[in-house]
Amino acid sequence: MKSLFLTAGALALGLMASFGAAAAGGGHVPFSYAPDPANTASLQRGARNFTAYCAACHSMSLLRYSRIGEDLDIPEEMLKANLMFNTDSTGDTMHAASAPGAANWFGQKPPDLSLTARARTPSWVYSYLMSFYVDDSRPLGANNTVLAGASMPHVLWELQGWQVKPEKAEGDDAAHEDDHGGGHGSGHGDASPNGLELATEGQLTPKEFQAFVGDIVNFMAYAAEPGRVERQQLGVKVMLFLLVFTFLAYLLKKEYWRDVH
Ligand code: HEC
Known part of the structure; x- marks a missing residue:
């Protein structure tokens, strides 16, 4: 009996350690986002936005439409009209529309996102979606500060606009100023925590875009644990x-x- 307790204790400690390591090993996560699973309106918006902007490439193979309908109070007709574009059966899981060809297009197959919000944490996913920027050296013209070299295009560019990395020289200057105690990081009022600046405006204001991304991440967090x-x-x-x-x-x-x- 005693050894059983010991084993269980060791196992719990091991699990805690590995969770800590996973959380720490995710690279730089500039934003934090706490999902709100009780906010049904946000989840409904997130489901709609996910379908419109993400489901062309990404599946959620562990989530059925019928479950979304039940959990998020969406009647069947609305499910069919707004969320289900490639199937008629609410018993189906969310599978990606473009799955077969996508592998060759982007060099990397768009991963299934059922569990991503748990594997990566909601803050990571939120930060990732906030951190695309113009990079002409990349095949799709965009890169990401959270996942360097990401082969996903900046699918939300029309809404967010385009961010750029401030010029190296400018960055050095700023650091220089800081050395001399000037340090308010001034000059660029709108530099965001990921170090990027908005160069071209999108259809949404930065606040609206944050809310938009927040809803998607909230939905992904729900999907990871309905x-x-x-x-x-x-x-x-x-x-x-x-x-x-x-x-x-x-x-x-x-x-x-x-x-x-
Ligand atoms: C045009 C296809 C395409 C669309 C549309 C798209 N993605 Fe992606 N996504 C990808 C590809 C390809 C990757 C793999 C990137 C890599 O690892 O280099 C990816 C990776 C990701 C990852 C990282 C997963 C991980 O754990 O590494 C997340 C999170 C993600 N996408 C979320 C989204 C969300 C949310 C949307 C909708 C707003 C979206 N994607 C729309 C193609 C797409």
Whole structure:
């Protein structure tokens, strides 16, 4: 029995260590994003935006349309009209529209995104989507500060506009100024935490774009664990039950032992 506990303890420690390592090993993550699984409106927008901008290349092979409908309060007709472009069956999972050819086009097959928000963390995915920039040396004209050399095009460029990396020389100058104590990183008011600057504006303001990306990441976090809200609600009920039950057990114990003392 004792060795069983020891093994379980060692296993738990090992798991914690490996989670820590995975979180730390993700490279530079300039933004943080906390998903809100209870915000159904955001999840609905995220599902719609994911379908419109991502599902051409990316599948979510672990998520069925029927489950999305149930969880996000989307009636079947709306599911079919807004989310399901390549199937009629709500029992289907979200598969990518362009899967076969995509492998050759982008040098890398667009990965399935069912579990990405958990494997990479929501902050990573949010940062990745915020961090495409113009890079003429890349085949698709874009690069990414979070995933250098990414073979995914900047699919949201019309909404965000184009970001650029500030010129090397300028960067050096700024660092130089900082050396001399000038340091407010001034001069470029709109440099974002990933070090990029917006060179051409998109259809959305930076605030609107952040919200847009946030909704997509919220949806991806939901997709990675559709049962999360339910699990948390059940957890609260279980804790309440245990509290009440402990109190009752205590009263009972007092009752039983009253005559003994
Ligand atoms: C034109 C096809 C295409 C579209 C559209 C597209 N992607 Fe990608 N995506 C890719 C490819 C290819 C990769 C692989 C990049 C690499 O590893 O170099 C990728 C990688 C990713 C990754 C990184 C996965 C990982 O763990 O490395 C995420 C996250 C992602 N895409 C999210 C999205 C989201 C969200 C959208 C919609 C806003 C989207 N993608 C639209 C092609 C696409």
